[in-house]
Amino acid sequence: MECLGADQIYLYLEGELNKGETAVIKEHLSVCPGCRKALADSKLLLQTASSLPAWDVPPGFTQQVMGHLFPFRPALSQVLLTATIGSFFIITGLLFTFIYSGQSLFNFLVSLNRTIFEGLSSLTVLGARLIKLAALVVKVLYRFSGYLWESFGRLTNILSPEVQAGLIIFTLFISASLYVGFKRKLLVGEKR
Amino acid sequence: MIDDKELIHRTLAGEKEAFEMIIQKYQQPLVNYIGRTVGNYEQALEFTQEVFIKTYASLHTYQPHYKFSTWLFKIASNYIIDFWRKKKIDAFSIDQQDQSGNKIYPIQIADKGPSVSKHYELSQLREKVEAALQKIPPALRELFVWRHMNDFSYEEMAEIKGLPVGTIKNRVFQAKEMIRKHMEDF
Incomplete structure (x- = not known):
């Protein structure tokens, strides 16, 4: 018998051959040192591969996947329960305050209402004042821009087009000069 | 269970x-x-x-x-x-060559050349198998992992891939030979 194919060796190692094939291979291995060495080599490879440590799954991975599959949505009963418990604590707190303050329940509720009302009314007054101030600023700016526009209109009626053009050029020149002047002033001491 | x-x-x-x-x-x-x-x-x-x-x-x-x-x-x-x-990773052309350009091996007579084991410790051998595994074509790697790490039978693998059992056996064999060759090169 000629030497074993590499595929035969692997299938033999994995127990994938029938009894007849297995017997023939065993017989050949008993007389062929080369194939025995190849067998040992292949066996080592498969054993090493099978013994590789498994990749770890981090703790909480299952919960993470479940969290993606079923995002938490509180049921209506849970919401109602939370609201009931919350209300209970608020009422209990109010009762304790009432007992320790020594006031009658009526007076306590009146003072509580008054405090809330005063706080709200102060905030309302402050808001109203701010709105009034903003309205005043807008009014002044509007009037000022109106006067400016009117003056400019009157001036263009008095002056001839040539003088107007001259004034525009003069204004532009002054603006450019100021711009260049400021720039130089700012660059003093810097390398050119 | x-x-x-x-x-x-x-x-x-x-x-x-x-x-x-x-x-x-x-x-x-x-x-x-x-x-x-x-x-x-x-x-x-x-x-x-x-x-x-x-x-x-x-x-x-x-x-x-x-x-x-x-x-x-x-x-x-x-x-x-x-x-x-x-990712445009070519995982499918497994009939020509692997990622390093080595030809895929036809079924051949058992290699009696230098042993893959040489004188390595088990931990070193494991490292070499891991490294060699990443060098073979992904499609072969997948089959090798199923067979030797997930302990799937050839029949189960054939069912998953929708391929004949003989084809799967041949591909797993190719994967092993490529891994063995890569280990010799290290």
């Missing part, structure tokens, strides 16, 4: 805990398979999660005459193939 089909039946009936048990049962083999196939731990966890989400979404299409693990790994395999396609 509760049977997979029973767990699926319960999940479809609205019992979330049943699917949680499925996740607990298969998360380790899936992370192991996906991790070793794509070669990245973070991606392995992300892909495993996506595979479970896809599985849950299509659980109503599961046909009980299939083995559940086969169906689950088919979903995982398709997910990885999609990933390779998007």
Whole structure:
């Protein structure tokens, strides 16, 4: 018998051959040192591969996947329960305050209402004042821009087009000069 | 242990805990398979999660005459193939050469050259197998991992891939030979 194919060796190692094939291979291995060495080599490879440590799954991975599959949505009963418990604590707190303050329940509720009302009314007054101030600023700016526009209109009626053009050029020149002047002033001491 | 089909039946009936048990049962083999196939731990966890989400979404299409693990790994395999396609990784041309340009080996007489074991310790051998595994074509790597790390039978692998058993055996053999050759080169 000629030497074993590499595929035969692997299938033999994995127990994938029938009894007849297995017997023939065993017989050949008993007389062929080369194939025995190849067998040992292949066996080592498969054993090493099978013994590789498994990749770890981090703790909480299952919960993470479940969290993606079923995002938490509180049921209506849970919401109602939370609201009931919350209300209970608020009422209990109010009762304790009432007992320790020594006031009658009526007076306590009146003072509580008054405090809330005063706080709200102060905030309302402050808001109203701010709105009034903003309205005043807008009014002044509007009037000022109106006067400016009117003056400019009157001036263009008095002056001839040539003088107007001259004034525009003069204004532009002054603006450019100021711009260049400021720039130089700012660059003093810097390398050119 | 509760049977997979029973767990699926319960999940479809609205019992979330049943699917949680499925996740607990298969998360380790899936992370192991996906991790070793794509070669990245973070991606392995992300892909495993996506595979479970896809599985849950299509659980109503599961046909009980299939083995559940086969169906689950088919979903995982398709997910990885999609990933390779998007990344334009050539995982499919396994008949010509591997990633290093080495030719894939035809079935041949057993190699009696230098031993892959030489005088290495087991830990060193493991490192070499891991390194060699990442050098072979992804499609062969996947089959090798299934066979020798997930302990799938050739018949199960053939069912997952929709290929004849002989083809699968030949490809797993090619994977082993390539790994062995790479180990000789190290």
